[in-house]
Each structure stands twice: as structure tokens, then as C-alpha cells.
Amino acid sequence: MAKILITGGKGLIGTKLTKLLIEKNHEVVILSRSPTEKNEFEWNISKNTIDAKAFDNVDFIIHMAGAGIADERWTSERKKILIDSRVKSANLLFQKVKELKIPLKGFISASGIGYYGAITSDRIFEETAALGGDFIASICEKWETTALQFEKEKIPVTILRTGIVLSENRGALEKMRTPIVTPLGSGKQYLAWIHIDDLCEMYLKAIEGNLIGIYNAVAPEHQTSFSFSKALAKSIKKPFIGIPLPSFLLKLAFGEMSIILLGGSKISSKKIEMSGFSFRFKTLEKALDSFKF
Numbered sequence: 696m697a698k699i700l701i702t703g704g705k706g707l708i709g710t711k712l713t714k715l716l717i718e719k720n721h722e723v724v725i726l727s728r729s730p731t732e733k734n735e736f737e738w739n740i741s742k743n744t745i746d747a748k749a750f751d752n753v754d755f756i757i758h759m760a761g762a763g764i765a766d767e768r769w770t771s772e773r774k775k776i777l778i779d780s781r782v783k784s785a786n787l788l789f790q791k792v793k794e795l796k797i798p799l800k801g802f803i804s805a806s807g808i809g810y811y812g813a814i815t816s817d818r819i820f821e822e823t824a825a826l827g828g829d830f831i832a833s834i835c836e837k838w839e840t841t842a843l844q845f846e847k848e849k850i851p852v853t854i855l856r857t858g859i860v861l862s863e864n865r866g867a868l869e870k871m872r873t874p875i876v877t878p879l880g881s882g883k884q885y886l887a888w889i890h891i892d893d894l895c896e897m898y899l900k901a902i903e904g905n906l907i908g909i910y911n912a913v914a915p916e917h918q919t920s921f922s923f924s925k926a927l928a929k930s931i932k933k934p935f936i937g938i939p940l941p942s943f944l945l946k947l948a949f950g951e952m953s954i955i956l957l958g959g960s961k962i963s964s965k966k967i968e969m970s971g972f973s974f975r976f977k978t979l980e981k982a983l984d985s986f987k988f
Contacts, residue, residue, distance in 0.1 A: 696720050696721055696722065697721050697722070697754040697755055697800070697902055698721070698722040698723075698724070698752050698753050698754050698755075699716055699721055699722065699723050699724070699753070699754065699755045699756070699757060699902065700724050700725075700726065700749055700750065700753045700755070700756045700757070701713065701723060701724070701725050701726070701756075701757045701759065702725075702726045702738075702756075702757070702758050702759055702760035702784060702788070703758070703759030703760040703761065703805075704723070704725035704726070704727070704735075704759075705725065705727060706759065707860065707862060707865045707866050707891070708759060708805075708860060708891065708894060708895070709725070709759055711862070711891055711892075711895050712757070712895045712898055712899075713725070715895045715896075715899060716899065716902075719899060719903070721902070722734075724736060724749055724753070726738045726745065726749055726760070736748060736749035738784075738787070740779070740780070740783050740784050740787055743787055743790075745787060745788075745791050747791070747795060750791065750792070750795055750797050753797060753799065754799065754800045754801075755799065755800055755801045755802070755803060755901075755902055756788060756792070756799060756801075756802050756803065757803045757804075757898060758784070758785055758788060758802065758803065758804045758805065758842065759804075759805045760780060760781070760784045761777070761780045761781040761784070761805070761838075762776050762777050762780040764777060764807070764809075764831070764834075764952075764955065765952065765955060768949065768950050768951075768952055769830065769950060769951045769952045774830065777834055778833075778834055778837055781834065781837070781838045781841070782837050782838065782841050785804065785838070785841035785842055785844075786841055788802075789841070789844055789845060789848075792845070792848065792850075793848060799845070799848075799850045800850075800851070801850065801851045801852070801853060801901065801902070801907070802842060802845040802850050802851070802852050802853070803852075803853040803854075803855070803898060803901045803902070804838065804839070804842035804852070804853070804854050804855070805838075805854075805855055805857055806835050806838050806839050806842075806854050806855065806856045806857065806909075807831065807834075807835050807838075807856055807857055807858075808820075808856050808857065808858050808887050808911060808913060808962050809827070809829075809831030809832055809834065809835050809955065810826060810827065810832055810835035810836065810839070810856055811824050811825075811826075811827050811832065811960065811962070812826075812827015812828055812829050812831070812832045812958075813827070813829055813831055813832075813954040813955055813957070813958035813959065814827065814958050814959075814960060815881070815883060815884040815885070815957075815958050815959060815960055816960045817960075817961070818960055818961065819960075819961040819962070819963045820911075820960055820961065820962050820963060821911070821963045821965065821966065822856070822908075822909045822910065822911060822963075822966055829954060830951065830954075831954070831955060835856070839854055839909070842854055851907045852907070852908075853901040853906055853907055853908065853909075853910070854908070854909045854910070855894070855897055855898070855901075855910055855912040856909065856910065856911050856912060856913075856962075857889065857894065857912040857913075858886075858887035858888050858889050858911075858912065858913040858914075858962060859886055859887065859888040859889070860888075860889055860890075860891050860894055861888055861889065861890050861891060861982050861983075861986075862890075862891040862986075863985075863986040863987065863988070866891075868927075868986075871924075871927055872927070872931050872933070872988065873933070874933060874934075875933065875934045875935075875936055876924050876925075876927055876928035876931075876933050876934070876935050876936070877924060877935070877936045877937075877938065877939060877940050878919075878920040878921040878923075878924045878925075878937070878939040878940070879920050879924075879939055879940050879942075879945060879956050879957065880920065880939055880940070880941075880942040880945065880956065880957040881920075881939060881942070881957075882919060882920045882921035882924075882937075882939040883919055883920070883921065884919065884920050884957060884958055884959040884960075885917055885918065885919055885920075885959040885960050885961050885962075886918050886919070886920055886923045886959055887911075887913040887914075887917075887959065887961070887962040888913065888914055888918065888923070888979065888982070889912055889913050889914050889976075890914065890975065890976035890982045890985065892975060892976065892985075893914065893974050893975055893976055894912055896972070896975070897910070897912055897967065897972060900970075900972055904970075904971070906970055906972075910966055910967045910970070911962050911963055911964055911966065911967065912967070913962045913963075913964050914964060914974060914976060914977060914978075914979075914982070915964045915968070915974060915977050916977060916978050916979060917961045918979050920939070920959075921937065921939070922979075923979065925937070926979050926980060926983060927983065930980075930983035930984070930986075930988065931988045942957055945957060
């Protein structure tokens with residue numbers, strides 16, 4: 696049994712992961728701006744404070760805190776929030792771990808496949824691929840750099856570059872389940888996805904299976920915006936129109952943020968599979984069938 700401190704523990708993934716960890720007999724404590732439960736402790740990133748009790752006997756930290764990438768248009772102020780919510784929070788954790796001399800067994804951080812840039816190509820991106828050149832890539836690079844600083848304290852670091860997380864409630868699918876389902880932009884861009892259960896199992900493997908390093912957290916199957924939309928429409932029994940929603944409309948509606956809807960390449964899951972990880976949901980059809988819409 697391990698004791699695990701989670702940031703972002705009340706979010707979509709954090710809630711599901713907490714339940715899984717407890718089922719596996721691990722102890723979970725959560726950092727929250729407004730703690731309400733016994734296992735929650737207060738932190739305030741702007742004031743650079745964390746309740747030191749949160750670190751008592753902690754073995755691992757899972758860092759998933761961060762403002763939603765697609766929640767608001769990317770104004771200059773919003774961009775700063777997106778970066779600070781990830782980077783300043785990780786720096787605060789590092790500062791406290793170093794200050795309190797916490798002998799962590801591992802620091803596990805979320806990141807995104809946006810690291811490779813929002814581009815569309817036939818290339819399959821592996822973890823060794825170069826950093827992309829857009830804003831999302833710069834967020835991921837800063838996010839990962841702050842996580843990797845834990846290695847200076849001889850603490851193993853795991854980073855999961857995550858694709859679109861599919862879940863029954865909340866998240867991306869909720870926004871996609873429109874009365875009429877259509878592809879976006881060219882329809883040829885790839886949507887790298889992962890079932891929330893598989894993602895949570897990856898975090899569990901990082902704790903129980905000595906999974907160290909950087910891994911793409913995406914399912915093995917590649918889907919384009921067109922094929923994904925068609926499969927979703929069938930699953931939720933809604934009409935599918937194969938004429939994509941034009942790019943210019945998305946750019947008008949979302950501004951710079953539209954790049955995450957209009958670009959996307961194939962992402963490799965080979966490294967995580969080579970580690971011994973086995974996906975429960977390798978195909979989109981199986982993933983969608985697992986939900987009760």
C-alpha cells in the first residue's frame with residue numbers, strides 16, 4: 696500500500712483515479728483550494744502555500760492540476776493562467792518536497808500530446824519526436840520541465856502525454872454529443888484518444904509497476920475527425936453529416952484555440968505497450984460501447 700498525494704483530484708480524471716487507487720488499497724490525499732473532506736488539504740498557488748500535513752508519509756505525488764485548455768478563448772490573460780496553473784503549482788510542490796525533505800518514491804505528472812504541436816501529417820509521433828512550435832506545445836514543454844526537476848532530488852519522474860480522454864459523463868464526449876454530429880475542418884486530422892479507465896490504469900502502473908519516463912497515453916487505434924464523428928453518431932444514435940464544419944467558422948468562434956480542433960497527427964502507443972501495459976479499450980467502438988449514453 697502506498698500513500699498518494701493528488702493535485703487536480705476533484706477533476707474528471709482525478710475523481711475516477713482516486714476511486715481506483717482506494718479500491719487497490721492505497722491511501723489518497725488531495726490538495727484543494729477549498730478542502731471539505733478529511734483527506735483534503737488546502738493549498739494556494741498564488742500565495743505559495745500548502746498545508747504541510749498533506750505530505751505526511753506520502754510516497755507518490757500525482758500532479759494533474761491545471762486550468763482547462765479548451766474552457767475559454769486564449770486571451771493573453773488566459774494563456775498566463777493556463778501556464779501558471781501547471782508550472783507554478785509544480786514549482787510549489789517541488790519547493791515543499793525539497794524543504795520538508797520528503798523521500799518520494801515517484802513524481803507522476805500529466806502532460807499532453809500537444810507537445811508535438813497541432814499539425815496534421817501521416818507521421819506517427821513517438822516520445823522522442825521534437826517539440827512542436829505552437830502555444831500548446833510550449834505549455835507542455837514548460838509543464839514537463841517543471842516535473843523533471845524532481846530528478847535533481849533523485850526522485851523518479853513519470854510523464855503521461857495524454858490524448859482526448861473519453862468518459863461517460865463530463866469531458867470531451869459530452870461536448871461532442873450534439874443533435875447532429877459532423878467532422879471538423881478538413882475531417883482528415885487525427886484525434887488521439889484514450890478511455891478514462893485505461894488512463895487511470897496507467898497512473899496505477901506508474902505507482903505499482905515502476906513505470907518511469909515519458910509515455911504517450913493514447914489508445915493504439917488511429918481515428919480521424921471524420922471516422923471518429925461517424926462512430927460517435929452511430930453510438931449515440933444521432934444523425935451524421937459527412938460534410939465537415941468549415942475551418943473558418945471554428946476560427947471565428949474560437950480564435951487561436953481552434954488549432955486544437957483543426958490539427959492532429961497519429962500518436963504512437965508502442966512505448967507504453969512495450970512496458971507491459973495492456974489496453975482494455977484498443978478500439979473506439981469498444982470504448983464507446985462501454986458507455987451508457
